[in-house]
Amino acid sequence: MYKIPAKTLFIGKNIIYVPECHSTNDVASQLNSSLIGSEGTVVITDSQLAGRGQKNNQWLSEPGKNLTFSLILVPSFLNIQDQFKLTIASSLAVYDSITHLTLSHCHIKWPNDILLHGKKVCGILLESSISGGRFLKVIVGIGLNINQQNFTLPSATSLSLVSKKQFELPEVLEFLLEKLEVRYLQVKQQQWKSLLNDYLCVLWQRDERQRFFAHGMEFGGIIRGIDPIGQLQIETDEGYRYFNTKEIEYRM
Numbered sequence: 001m002y003k004i005p006a007k008t009l010f011i012g013k014n015i016i017y018v019p020e021c022h023s024t025n026d027v028a029s030q031l032n033s034s035l036i037g038s039e040g041t042v043v044i045t046d047s048q049l050a051g052r053g054q055k056n057n058q059w060l061s062e063p064g065k066n067l068t069f070s071l072i073l074v075p076s077f078l079n080i081q082d083q084f085k086l087t088i089a090s091s092l093a094v095y096d097s098i099t100h101l102t103l104s105h106c107h108i109k110w111p112n113d114i115l116l117h118g119k120k121v122c123g124i125l126l127e128s129s130i131s132g133g134r135f136l137k138v139i140v141g142i143g144l145n146i147n148q149q150n151f152t153l154p155s156a157t158s159l160s161l162v163s164k165k166q167f168e169l170p171e172v173l174e175f176l177l178e179k180l181e182v183r184y185l186q187v188k189q190q191q192w193k194s195l196l197n198d199y200l201c202v203l204w205q206r207d208e209r210q211r212f213f214a215h216g217m218e219f220g221g222i223i224r225g226i227d228p229i230g231q232l233q234i235e236t237d238e239g240y241r242y243f244n245t246k247e248i249e250y251r252m
């Protein structure tokens with residue numbers, strides 16, 4: 001059903017399709033590291049019964065309408081404090097794919113939500129296992145809304161809702177896996193400046209004054225970028241402040 005991408009070196013050369021599962025991230029993390037669970041393996045399903053999102057949220061996706069899959073990476077070359085570079089690479093890969101497929105305006109909301117016309121079209125959940133201070137495995141779980149027409153959350157959208165057409169899921173997957181490999185190889189080849197530059201160019205609300213909530217207080221500030229450990233950099237009246245994902249919320 002899902003095609004092995006023709007143009008990749010290792011990503012998606014092994015695709016494990018399960019019609020239904022709890023969470024593809026869980027299936028991928030349970031694969032042993034020999035052959036089947038090796039770097040580039042993709043676990044994909046039509047229906048997740050317990051899809052997981054960031055901050056212990058659920059990830060809901062109408063069965064058969066969207067892409068819900070997990071990619072196994074083995075970034076043994078990467079320091080564990082640099083995991084955020086994979087966050088950036090994977091979000092850029094999704095960004096690249098969506099802009100190509102829809103020709104629509106798309107942004108990355110820090111750290112890795114993909115917004116299409118200001119609404120969330122894709123979420124990414126990275127989960128890693130570490131041993132001896134090195135990565136054993138990083139699972140990149142991607143939920144990309146494609147043909148779903150109705151959402152309970154008004155802040156969610158799909159490629160189809162925006163571009164008013166239906167997409168072939170295998171074709172979108174093939175394209176996305178190619179982009180994931182290109183961006184992952186940029187991390188591996190230490191092309192960090194280029195990745196960061198691409199990320200900052202499409203970072204949602206960068207250089208705009210917005211309201212935020214952190215440490216029990218609401219405050220105004222301007223997103224300027226990220227720091228060397230991937231924290232959000234906000235310029236406030238008191239100077240620059242830096243936040244990790246657990247500390248800060250956006251206020252609309």
Ligand code: BTN
Nearest residue numbers: 023051052053054123124141143
């Ligand atoms: C988010 O909250 O924005 C992240 C959502 C990630 C959802 C994907 S769907 C495939 C993979 N399996 C999961 O259980 N979660 C991720």
